[in-house]
Amino acid sequence: EQQEEDTLRELRLFLRSVNDRLMQDRRFKAFTKPVDKEQVPDYHSVVKQPMDLSTALSKIDQQKYTTVREYLHDIDLIWKNALEYNPEDDPYDRQIRHRACALKDTVHAIIKYELEKDFERTCEQIKEAR
Numbered sequence: 001e002q003q004e005e006d007t008l009r010e011l012r013l014f015l016r017s018v019n020d021r022l023m024q025d026r027r028f029k030a031f032t033k034p035v036d037k038e039q040v041p042d043y044h045s046v047v048k049q050p051m052d053l054s055t056a057l058s059k060i061d062q063q064k065y066t067t068v069r070e071y072l073h074d075i076d077l078i079w080k081n082a083l084e085y086n087p088e089d090d091p092y093d094r095q096i097r098h099r100a101c102a103l104k105d106t107v108h109a110i111i112k113y114e115l116e117k118d119f120e121r122t123c124e125q126i127k128e129a130r
C-alpha cells in the first residue's frame, strides 16, 4: 500500500546517493562500467556473475532492489570479482585489488553510518510479504 511505496521510494533515494558517491570516486573507475569482452576476452570465462556500478544503478531505477542487503550483494560481487580476476603479484593486479578492498570498506562504512536499522528491517518485512 502507500506506506510501502513510500518506503521503497526512500530506499531508491538512499541507494542512488550511495551509488553516486561510489561512481564519482576515481579509485573506482574500473568498476563503473561492464568489462568489455573485446578488451578483456577471457574475463567472462573466469567471472561467472559480472557486476558494475552502472548496472547497479539501472537495477535501482528498475526497482530490482527491495532491501539494502540485495544492493550490497551486488556491490560485493564487484569487488570479489576483481580480487578473483586479478590475483597476480604484479603492479596492475595489486592496484586493482587495493581499489576493490577500498570499494568494499567504503560501501560497508557508508551503510553502517547512514542506514537506520529499522529502515532496513521495514524493507525486509515488505520483501517477505511479497
Ligand SMILES: CC(=O)c1csc(NC(=O)C2C[NH2+]C2)n1
Residues within 6 Å of the ligand: 030, 031, 035, 040, 081, 082, 083, 085, 086, 088, 092, 093, 096
Ligand atoms: C573490472 C576488473 O576487475 C578488471 C578489468 S581489467 C582487469 N584486469 C586485467 O586487465 C589484467 C591485468 N591482470 C589481469 N580487471
